[in-house]
Amino acid sequence: MSDGGLTAHIVAKRDGFSLDAALDVAAGETVALLGPNGAGKSTALEALMGWQRLQSGSIELGGQPLDDPARDVFVPPEAREIGVAFQDNLLFPHLTALDNVAFGLVSRGQTKPGARALVGPLIESLGLTSVAGQRATELSGGQAQRVALARALAIKPKLLLLDEPMAALDVSTRTSTRRLLREHLADVGVPTVLVTHDPADANVLADRIVVLEAGRVTQVGTPEAIRRRPRSNYAADLVGINLLAGTVADGTIQIDDSELVLSTSDRSASGQIVATIHPRAVALHRERPDGSPRNAWLAVVDSVEPVGETTRVQLASPLPLTADITPGAAADLALGPGSQIWVAVKATEISVSNL
Amino acid sequence: MTQRFRSIRSAPPVLVAAAALAVAFFVLPLVGLLWRVPWTDLPELLGRPVVRDALLLSLVSSLAAALLSAVLGIPLAWMLARVQLPGRSVVRAIVTLPMVLPPVVGGAALLFAFGRRGLVGSGLEEATGLLLPFSTIGVIIANTFVALPFLVVTVEGGLRNLDPRYEAAAASLGASPFDVFRRVTLPMIRPSLVAGIVLAWARALGEFGATITFAGNLQGRTQTLPLAVFVALESDRDEAVAMSLVLVVISVAVLVGLRDRWWRT
Structure with missing residues (x-):
């Protein structure tokens, strides 16, 4: 899977908890990482982002190793080109919506005005033009979520990570955001990992689902395949809807x-x-x-x-x-x-x- | 919350009396000072060379000490809050020691380190010709010695309250570690930063013991306002009172400026 795909075997330990999971995502494919609380979803995300080092295994993105303890390779987070939309957004409160989105480009050497101009079309396509000048703290939940998505997309990432993107939203915003995500994920063309509890998210957005339980992958398959033959009660409950x-x-x-x-x-x-x-x-x-x-x-x-x-x-x-x-x-x-x-x-x- | 359930009438009289005594204990000296202020002569008193010299030196040296504290203290606070150092608690204890150490002892210790025959002072004088004791730079060093801990403690507190995932998010967006510090960490701990610098400055402005021990008491060079007040108490009470008033006004201004941080109940 070298054409921009993600190939990962994540082995990490944290606070006595051990995660050992394989995760392969092709370019343009969306894989939902599904699992109960404490299953290791956050640890997997942090390993992909480089916030946490692998104990063994490896992470490769587009053929480039990002983390490979056996070969003594570790690419720090700032060099990974991974776009992340966090569950609680983590928008910088001291910046406007626009400057949050432009942040990644400024980090890559763009001037502030240059970066602002470059993210203009993205801001517009996500319907954020009217709130671009507002501080991150003044945005509604749905707006903040879209700004977070725009911030992740603005760096033209090679891998997109969506951590519970709907969790903080109310029901009406959730459906519109889900539709928006579905439209944008189709265009991005990079591997996307979606962490979610919501079976609707997984069913609507994911091409494949990786079920994670107690640090191990218990099932991998299309939503349809998992619905037909869930291998655990958890999968049956979650995907069978x-x-x-x-x-x-x-x-x-x-x-x-x-x-x-x-x-x-x-x-x-x-x-x-x-x-x-x-x-x-x-x-x-x-x-x-x-x-x-x-x-x-x-x-x-x-x-x-x-x-x-x-x-x-x-x-x-x-x-x-x-x-x-x-x-x-x-x-x-x-x-x-x-x-x-x-x-x-x-x-x-x-x-x-x-x- | 408590106020809703407990009126002043149900408070035990012993506590009320002791509390009132405590308030009086703080109010009376202030009133005593204000009562002694020669209001009509004030402009003349504040215009005297010895007062003007002391005021100028105090402003310059305390601001320089606050700046130096920020330059040295912010990185130190960041290290203490963010990096898993071996012996971190020992470092923190050493850094905060000047908060409880008698300033005179601090001044003496500075002499033994940076004095003409001190640990590094002699080498420093040989190498650069710079003599720290009994110079304005010595005043700034003595001020920084007592002011720095306040900045470090305040800023470290601000850093501990900042969710480190914001910094990690900035890194994932491609910001280098120093860029993260400059573009995310510093702006997000701004309130603590301001409070720390103001506190350090206020502490430096009032510094007496370490200054007089390490830098001496030379008008125009090392005689800061507190030192001048101490000298004037023996020679010219009005002068001392006028300078004290200046320090009180500045202190009150600092408290008012930081009220959002401390007075919000």
């Missing part, structure tokens, strides 16, 4: 590219939305269920996999959907690839958010 794109009006969702119409009790969004359904909220029945769930349809089973103490059923037509049921229920229903089954989801179990 069903996300369906559609249009909502008055609690009625028309799912894109299908005839399916679902009803939801969530009125917090309208228009183009993503509907979220937890796999445990998807009920399977042999007969058409009567009574309360108005959302019921006949589906075809694609696969049945045991995941920890539950059984994960992947449904195909009329739309891909993941259901978690007990092994007992799976046996009772005699599920297997190709079998037909009735699906029911309560309106209260479907939440919608604008994307």
Whole structure:
């Protein structure tokens, strides 16, 4: 992976915690680093940034070694050309939004006016022109997050690191920022590592997901592959969430590219939305269920996999959907690839958010 | 918070009395000084050569000491706060020692080090012809000796309160270590920096013991305001009072200037 890709085998120890994780990201690819608190995500980021030295292993970016204890190579942070958008932004409070974005170029020898002019188009494309002159401390959460992203992109980085980019944002800002990120990540063309807890972030933004638990990689794959066969309860919970794109009006969702119409009790969004359904909220029945769930349809089973103490059923037509049921229920229903089954989801179990 | 639950009436009388006594203890000397100020003669008194010399020397030497403290103290504070040095606590103890050391002892120690026959003083005189004791430079050195710890302690406190990840973020943006220090660290600890420099300056301005021991008491060369006040108390009370008033006014101005830092309750 030498065409600008990241090849890393990160072995680091900190406070008795040990991290041993391989992370390969191709140029233009976005890999989500997903894991519970304390799994080693921050340690991995700090190793990539050069804030923390590797104990062994190596980090290579575009064929250049950044850290390789065996060969006695360590490139200090200021020479790594890595753009980082931090979880809490870490914007310099004594500088304006514009000067925060221009900071990296000034560090590279640009004059202040020159750097300001150079970042102009970036400021504009992120919709920050009107706040460019404001101090970092006067910005709203969403604005600060965009300034942080602009600051990371301004140095034309060879690797982009996004540390929980949505964590500090409210729900409405989150969806718009996610859309903005998706647009910009496509243009950047460098390897991008996204650290996040949010399955929606990982599903929408990441090409592949690396699941990190207790300092070890437990699974690597596309969001789709991990949803189908999660290797741990954590992955099952986090990545298995069903996300369906559609249009909502008055609690009625028309799912894109299908005839399916679902009803939801969530009125917090309208228009183009993503509907979220937890796999445990998807009920399977042999007969058409009567009574309360108005959302019921006949589906075809694609696969049945045991995941920890539950059984994960992947449904195909009329739309891909993941259901978690007990092994007992799976046996009772005699599920297997190709079998037909009735699906029911309560309106209260479907939440919608604008994307 | 406490004020909401505790009115003055419920405070034990013994405590109230002792506290009032403490306040009086500070107020009375000030009143005594102001009461003795010969207000009408003040312009004439402050215009006398001995007073003008002392005032000028005090300003020059205290400002120079504050500047020297900043130049030497900020890097030292940074080292103490940011670098894992072996024996760091020993270094910090040595640096802060002048805060508790009697200034006269400090002045004597300076003589043994930088005096004509001192540890490095003799070599310094041979090499450069520079004689520190009983010179204005000696005053500045004595002032710096007592002022520097205040700057180091204040700035180190500011650095410890600064999240080091800001500096790391600047490094990741390509800033060299010195650029990080100049463009991020210093601007972000500005309040502590200002407070440290003002404190050091105020301490240097009031310095007496180390100055008179190391630099002597020569009008126009080493006789600073506090020294002149001490001499004038024996010869001309009004002169002493006028100069004391100048020092009080400056001290009050410093307190008012730093009120945001210390008086916010």
